[in-house]
Amino acid sequence: MTNRRTFMKATAFAALPGGLALPGMARAQSQLREIRMVEAGGLSGDSIEAGYIRPFTARTGIRVARENPNPLGKLRAMVESRSITAVLFELGSLSMAIADAAGLIEPLDWAAINPDPMFDEAKLPNAFGYQYYSTLMAWRSDAKPPRSWADFWDVQNFPGKRTLPDNVTLALPMALLADGVAPAQLYPLDLNRAFRKLERIKGSVSVWWGAGAQPPQLLKDNEVQYAASYSGRVAGQAGINMTYAQGLLDLSYFVVPKGANPAEKAAAMGLLHEMSVARNQATAAEVIPYTGASPALEQLLPQARLDEFPTTRSNKDVQVAGNPAWWAQNRDAAERRWQEFKLGL
Amino acid sequence: MASTRRFPVELGYVLPLLLLMLAMFILPIVLMLARSVTQPEWTIEHYRSLIETSVYLRVLGRTLRIAVITTIACAVLGYPLAYWIRGLSPQRQVLATALVVLPFWISILVRSYAWIVVLGNAGVVNRILLDLGLVGAPVAFLYNELGVIIGTTNVLLPFLVLPLFAAMVRIDDRLLHAAESLGASRGTVFRRVFFPLSLPALAAGSILVFILTFGFFITPAILGGGRVPMVANALDLLINQFARWEAAAALSTVLLVVTLTCFAISRWVGARNATS
DSSP states (O other): OHHHHHHHHHHHHHTHHHHTTTHHHHSOGGGOOEEEEEOOOHHHHHHHIIIIIHHHHHHHOOEEEEEOOOOHHHHHHHHHTTOOOOSEEEEOHHHHHHHHHTTOEEOOOHHHHOOOOOOGGGEETTEEEEEEEEEEEEEETTSOOOOSHHHHHOTTTSOSOEEEESOHHHHHHHHHHHTTOOGGGOOSOOHHHHHHHHHHHGGGEEEEEOSTTHHHHHHHTTSOSEEEEEHHHHTTOTTEEEEEEEEEEEEEEEEEETTOOHHHHHHHHHHHHHHHOHHHHHHHHHHSSOBOSOTTGGGGSOGGGGGGSTTSHHHHHTSEEOOHHHHHHHHHHHHHHHHHHHHTO | OHHHHHHHHHHHHHHHHHHHHIIIIIHHHHHHHHHHHHSSSSOOHHHHHHHHHOHHHHHHHHHHHHHHHHHHHHHHHHHHHHHHHHTSOHHHHHHHHHHHHGGGGSOHHHHHHHHHHHHSTTSHHHHHHHHTTSOSSOOOOSSSHHHHHHHHHHHHHHHHHHHHHHHHHHSOHHHHHHHHHTTOOHHHHIIIIIHHHHHHHHHHHHHHHHHHHHTOOHHHHHHTTTSSOOHHHHHHIIIIISOOHHHHHHHHHHHHHHHHHHHHHHHHHHHHHHHO
């Protein structure tokens, strides 16, 4: 027990810069000047600033400091050291499921958020889904367009090199869809079948990408002709085509780390409300073509570029939803097999 | 023994740094590694699953192999380079060492991406090879183990060249002249006088390169194309993506033990050479 406590002190030390925010805990809510959030960075972070933080600060006078990136390890360090330096933390759906199962996050106050209408999957007791994105097929304009993952896997009729994500949670569903599994029957995933299918394409995969910036670059450099890419990285890019058909639709969430200061949390609920407002979501989507969870958003998006966004009616219906809960349960086994698969590359 | 009486005074000088290192560096690391046996209670479960699944140990094995190859590549490239710089005039030596150090001032990320421009399918080297008709299709320099080794060798070469050069300039020319005046050929002088004198620095530089390769993260991530997972990449996954710190601590402990063992062996070999 002492061991554990000393460790916490040690990590609290590590998080010292954020620890300076601690005096804020003593302050009354009326004096709250600033809250902090951890987000994914890049254009996505800029879109939060433009779409949500600006109207929130204008309404409440509370500034929002952003920091990034947002690895799950950082959240665990915050919670275990009891030094909650940011009241809002962005997590992908799998990280959110892991954090939820590990008790790292606390319930949101939905009454205080008082959201505008939202899609159901975005409105969880412990998490606020704020940004849809998709991992989909993209290809050089001079390559033959694939219609499905089965086409993507078919290197005879669709010749060229591929890049796939170095991410087991994305690669396995793609492989199973390519093998003809119906989207509704994907989960629970058949690991044996998925890895057999991956064995078939691995010779044509030049790069298993780790960073979202890689697929568009690899396409432009002609290193690969076909890519599985995040939608926002390839939407509207010259020389690159894409389709939402069988894209893996996913959702990023904001959560509140367990043990957050109540006054800051109360203020953060106000910021989450701004994230539910369709008009604000449209402003954010101008910065990066990812979309918020409002069903009313579609009319507010630039109509000429509607096909770029993941949640328009025509795009949302042709995509495949994930299953974070299944992944939270089975990630260890799947990940070990993934590492074994990669050792055999 | 005068030296033992002076010992506490000398200790006083290093004490602040020692305490700082202990409190801010050693202790947190020990506590972090201890999680591999103390969480959630006293257990060897994390080590058992590490050995049973074996995949992370095989990643460690691959890392070791890349470290060995990188070390050999650095030694083979670096030794002639350092030897050549030693023979230059002092002004040119400054220029040459500056060129060796220059890459240090460029971000490792930029250097890794620069290799893509040079060695990619549409890169400079492949275009020249194709234009000259030496190859029919682009050579796969990148996104494999070769790409990673090119990257690590590029980054780590100065770590070998600089200490080696520093040791070489200290070798007394008169020793070499003496050997020549006793009738040794230039080859014999190099083999029996110069090389043995430079060997400790070569060994020290090599072990430095070897150990540094263990921790490489960006280079395998970019130039390996995700096909060459090294142990740092596996640790990143366990710590940051899956928050499985206990498994990461167990793997880190194994990594530390392997590194220290390699270091101890090199010191032992070095000490034996010095006495023989």
